[in-house]
Amino acid sequence: MTPEQQKIQLLEARVNRLEREKTILKKATALLMSEEIDRARW
16 A cells, blocks of 8 residues: 555544544534523423
8 A cells, every 4th residue: 555545544534533523523512402402491
């Protein structure tokens, strides 16, 4: 594997990780917002 191919593989792995983290953060934000809305109703 050439250095360029290794770099591409590394960057693709990083992108995948960041996309998973972004999904988790979106879900966490939605959950926290729904809890905040529920608290505001009381």
